[in-house]
Amino acid sequence: MEAVNALVLLGNYVIVPGLAYGSQLGLSALGVTLIYGVLRFSNFAHGDTMAFGAMIALLVTWLLQSMEISIAPLPTALLALPVAIAGTALLVLAFDYGVYRHFRRVKASPVVFVIASTGVMFVMQGLIRFIVGPNDRNLADGSRFIVRARDFKDAFGLNEGLAIKASQVLTLGITIVLVLWLFWFLHRTKTGKAMRAYADNEDLARLSGISPQTVVMLAWTLTAALATTAGVLYGLDKTFKPLIYFHLLLPTFAAAIVGGLGNPLGALAGGFIVAFSEIGITYAYKRFLVYILPESMEPAGLVQLLSTEYKFAVSFFILVVVLLVRPTGIFAGRSA
Amino acid sequence: MSYLVAKDLVGGYGDTTILHGCSLTADCGRISVIVGPNGAGKSTAMKAILGLVKVTAGSVVLGGKNLDGLSPQARVRRGMAIVPQVENVFPSLTVQENLEMGAYLRRDPINDTLEEIYELFPVLADMRLKTAGNLSGGQRQQLAVGRALMTKPTTVLLDEPTAGVAPIVIATLFDMIIRVAERNIAILMCEQNASQALAIADVGFVLVQGRNRHTGSGPELLANPEVRRSFLGG
Ligand SMILES: Nc1ncnc2c1ncn2[C@@H]1O[C@H](COP(=O)(O)OP(=O)(O)O)[C@@H](O)[C@H]1O
Ligand SMILES: [Mg+2]
Numbered sequence: 001m002e003a004v005n006a007l008v009l010l011g012n013y014v015i016v017p018g019l020a021y022g023s024q025l026g027l028s029a030l031g032v033t034l035i036y037g038v039l040r041f042s043n044f045a046h047g048d049t050m051a052f053g054a055m056i057a058l059l060v061t062w063l064l065q066s067m068e069i070s071i072a073p074l075p076t077a078l079l080a081l082p083v084a085i086a087g088t089a090l091l092v093l094a095f096d097y098g099v100y101r102h103f104r105r106v107k108a109s110p111v112v113f114v115i116a117s118t119g120v121m122f123v124m125q126g127l128i129r130f131i132v133g134p135n136d137r138n139l140a141d142g143s144r145f146i147v148r149a150r151d152f153k154d155a156f157g158l159n160e161g162l163a164i165k166a167s168q169v170l171t172l173g174i175t176i177v178l179v180l181w182l183f184w185f186l187h188r189t190k191t192g193k194a195m196r197a198y199a200d201n202e203d204l205a206r207l208s209g210i211s212p213q214t215v216v217m218l219a220w221t222l223t224a225a226l227a228t229t230a231g232v233l234y235g236l237d238k239t240f241k242p243l244i245y246f247h248l249l250l251p252t253f254a255a256a257i258v259g260g261l262g263n264p265l266g267a268l269a270g271g272f273i274v275a276f277s278e279i280g281i282t283y284a285y286k287r288f289l290v291y292i293l294p295e296s297m298e299p300a301g302l303v304q305l306l307s308t309e310y311k312f313a314v315s316f317f318i319l320v321v322v323l324l325v326r327p328t329g330i331f332a333g334r335s336a
Numbered sequence: 337m338s339y340l341v342a343k344d345l346v347g348g349y350g351d352t353t354i355l356h357g358c359s360l361t362a363d364c365g366r367i368s369v370i371v372g373p374n375g376a377g378k379s380t381a382m383k384a385i386l387g388l389v390k391v392t393a394g395s396v397v398l399g400g401k402n403l404d405g406l407s408p409q410a411r412v413r414r415g416m417a418i419v420p421q422v423e424n425v426f427p428s429l430t431v432q433e434n435l436e437m438g439a440y441l442r443r444d445p446i447n448d449t450l451e452e453i454y455e456l457f458p459v460l461a462d463m464r465l466k467t468a469g470n471l472s473g474g475q476r477q478q479l480a481v482g483r484a485l486m487t488k489p490t491t492v493l494l495d496e497p498t499a500g501v502a503p504i505v506i507a508t509l510f511d512m513i514i515r516v517a518e519r520n521i522a523i524l525m526c527e528q529n530a531s532q533a534l535a536i537a538d539v540g541f542v543l544v545q546g547r548n549r550h551t552g553s554g555p556e557l558l559a560n561p562e563v564r565r566s567f568l569g570g
Contacts, residue, residue, distance in 0.1 A: 193429065193436060193437060196426070196429060196433075197429055197433075197437045200426040200427055201423050203420070204425070204426065205426075205437070206408070207418060208441070208483075209413075
């Protein structure tokens, strides 16, 4: 019984949230890695691309709510997602046309692109603050829980309950579908193969007649879709707050770099590695240990490796270690 | 007149002129070989023929049609294909995907061509699901040639197909090139392994500092004492 309680406790506070957060980071890191693979730079505006996508979803959700359109028990934001993706795609394509295209033409170095993307980031931040302001907004409606902690306890006669939020199941489900589709697209369609070919060897791709313009536009569109979906799922799971998305930039890059920049499968795995490290290191294991250790060995403190406020240090640490020890990531990617 | 005629090409990179009036030809079903010291401009000449390098004077004529001013892609559509010296495959794509990408511009079914390539290079058939990055040097070069053949070209430009390939594989590669030429394809290639390459050449060009130094049939050049002394190591 004690062991089961311990397991449920861990499931409730580490495994279930980790799976959801890992999926969100994985989707976000996929976007970063796609842009790196095709355009060869780290897109610092990616966090705010997520914020922008989530913001459109929020606005459309408000509109739908005011029209009393709902898909309950599913959140209305899901209905808004396609519109949000389209809007975000238009925005990033506009930035590509207005900013990055110029730097491609003059064959600017990757550093210039990174700085340009930082500029784009500030513009996006301004845009978002101008439209919805900096505050917390509630994106979620529909039913909140699939399994409630109390019901779980009663059903199994345990001390500990396992709560599963609708947003967590949605996150996992949508991530699986989107990732399967993305890999099917990249490996089974002519256009997807052309995109991988372009990322592999740009000159040979040109010689083969693959149009750089098409590949670049496709990469931005896919990135917009991934970032928006990640942003909306994160917003449903936690809350919509513009600054939070900016903060997600660090774990996103840690995930993409752990997985090897430019490697989609690696980015996904990296998302889960970073998520579980962050949650696993900031979780207080005291109650867990109380269940599995004899009374005499009961821990005095919280047994928390790092307090939650420092969770970003985990990503930072992972990032630094990977860059020092294995700059191409655990799964071979391009050099970061 | 030859099928491919590049005449008096002058050109280079930016302000540096590398080619100072060099002329090359290739014929369907024949092998033309360019040899010459490192930095002579062999690769540059091939890039100029494909339109990858700016040409300020001279002309390129393919099958009686002038190609001047056309983009590399347009030249590929007219029947040219190139196998670059390095980075000539997509390393993270499978062998089959590499070949498919070679046929990217084609709108007709490519299965027959794929089967032809696999017949020509049986080793590629065995490895069709392997990633190109895992191939050996010789296999990779065969893939690079196969990729170029996917557009059903009339003319193939090969830049040092045996560079970085194990010595025992070099003869096999030359055999393959002969078999490609036998399909009535015009081959223009440059080579470091000069004597081996000239041995299979119908026409040979010795290029020095962007200019033609000697021209002749393969056997002629191999027999020429000056060519032997300066370029074939005695
Ligand atoms: N991309 C380039 N930009 C500037 N100069 C180049 C470039 N590629 C080659 N060169 C120069 O052009 C000359 C001829 O090079 P290349 O055609 O590669 O010779 P080869 O193939 O005969 O060894 C060399 O001096 C080389 O340094
Ligand atoms: Mg060369």
